[in-house]
Amino acid sequence: DTEVTQTPKHLVMGMTNKKSLKCEQHMGHRAMYWYKQKAKKPPELMFVYSYEKLSINESVPSRFSPECPNSSLLNLHLHALQPEDSALYLCASSQEGTGGFYEQYFGPGTRLTVT
Amino acid sequence: AQSVTQLGSHVSVSEGALVLLRCNYSSSVPPYLFWYVQYPNQGLQLLLKYTTGATLVKGINGFEAEFKKSETSFHLTKPSAHMSDAAEYFCAVSGSGGSYIPTFGRGTSLIVHP
Numbered sequence: 001d002t003e004v005t006q007t008p009k010h011l012v013m014g015m016t017n018k019k020s021l022k023c024e025q026h027m028g029h030r031a032m033y034w035y036k037q038k039a040k041k042p043p044e045l046m047f048v049y050s051y052e053k054l055s056i057n058e059s060v061p062s063r064f065s066p067e068c069p070n071s072s073l074l075n076l077h078l079h080a081l082q083p084e085d086s087a088l089y090l091c092a093s094s095q096e097g098t099g100g101f102y103e104q105y106f107g108p109g110t111r112l113t114v115t
Numbered sequence: 116a117q118s119v120t121q122l123g124s125h126v127s128v129s130e131g132a133l134v135l136l137r138c139n140y141s142s143s144v145p146p147y148l149f150w151y152v153q154y155p156n157q158g159l160q161l162l163l164k165y166t167t168g169a170t171l172v173k174g175i176n177g178f179e180a181e182f183k184k185s186e187t188s189f190h191l192t193k194p195s196a197h198m199s200d201a202a203e204y205f206c207a208v209s210g211s212g213g214s215y216i217p218t219f220g221r222g223t224s225l226i227v228h229p
Contacts, residue, residue, distance in 0.1 A: 004158070031215065040124075042205055042219035043159065056216065090158055094215065102215055103149055106158035 002027060004107035006091050012113045015081060021110045023074040023091030031096035032074045033104065034066060037088045049074060050096050081114045088112075117142045117211035121204075121220035129228050134178075134193040136223050138206035141187065148189040149207040149217060150180055159205060165189060176200070201227045 004025045013019050023032065030051050035043035048056035049068040063085075065077040074091055088109045095102040122137040140146055147166050151159040163174025170182040180191045189206060203224050207217040 006158075040203070040222070040224070042222050045216065048216065088156075092159075096215065103161045103164050104159075104217065106151075106160070108158045109156075111156070 002105055004091055004093055004105050006089075006107035006110050008110060009108065010111045010113075012115060013078065013081065014115055015083075017081075018077070018079045020078065021076040021089055021091075021112075023076075023107055024072055025093040025105065026072055027093060027105065028071075029093035029095055029105070030071060031094045031102075032068060033092040033094075034064075034074070034076050035090040035092065036085075037090055037109070043090055047076075078112075081112075083114050086112055086114045117146065117208045117214075117218050119206050119208050119218055119220035121206050121223050123223055124221065125224045125226060127226040127228065128196045130198055131195050134191070134196045134200065134225065136191040136204050136206075136225065138180075138189045138191065138220060139187050140189060140206075140208045142208055142211050144211055146208045147210040148180075148182060149209075150174065150178070150189075150191050151205045151207060151219075152176075153203040153205065153222075155202075162191070162204075196225075196227050198227050198229065201225055 007022045032049045034046040037043045046060045047066045052068045067075040090109045091107040092104040094104045118141045120139045149164045150162040153159045163172045165182045173179045206220040209217040
């Protein structure tokens with residue numbers, strides 16, 4: 001199974017709402033990632049978890065809060081978002097190790113609209 | 116430090132014509148190179164990767180890429196374009212500083228005309 005799943009597929013939320021995005025993989029990967037992607041742009045790294053510990057936070061605003069409950073699950077909790085946060089949010093996973101020769105597996109993304 | 120430059124934000128070809136998408140990289144160490152494809156409203160999918168060994172790499176859907184160290188390039192080609200190849204293509208590099216976090220190019224949108 002080389003699939004990364006994400007729910008929900010679409011999400012519309014107001015600026016005062018609290019919502020969560022979920023990501024799951026069963027490939028035994030120990031590195032998991034959250035990316036934000038605007039239209040016609042490359043994915044922009046937000047967070048990296050390595051062995052369920054947050055290893056990279058790319059100076060993301062605190063209204064985005066990641067969580068890794070176990071090695072298969074990754075959540076992104078959203079609170080008090082701004083309209084400019086509207087984007088496609090992608091989850092990815094990979095084997096973890098120095099060297100960088102492991103490819104990433106991406107989920108289909110959650111299309112988030114903030115109204 | 117590592118970086119990727121994809122020349123041309125859009126490439127337009129006719130169905131059946133050769134596809135050539137350009138990628139040049141900068142890396143302080145031997146790079147690991149990847150091409151990903153993204154269809155509308157989907158995530159990224161790995162087309163092919165170069166780690167070590169043979170410099171001509173074959174991927175899915177008839178795509179291939181050649182690692183040329185002297186030119187610091189990893190261009191993606193396909194002999195004959197199909198309408199279904201229309202998508203966004205991203206080149207990525209990793210490995211610098213021992214990091215497994217890839218750096219993506221800005222992407223090239225492939226347009227296929229009938």
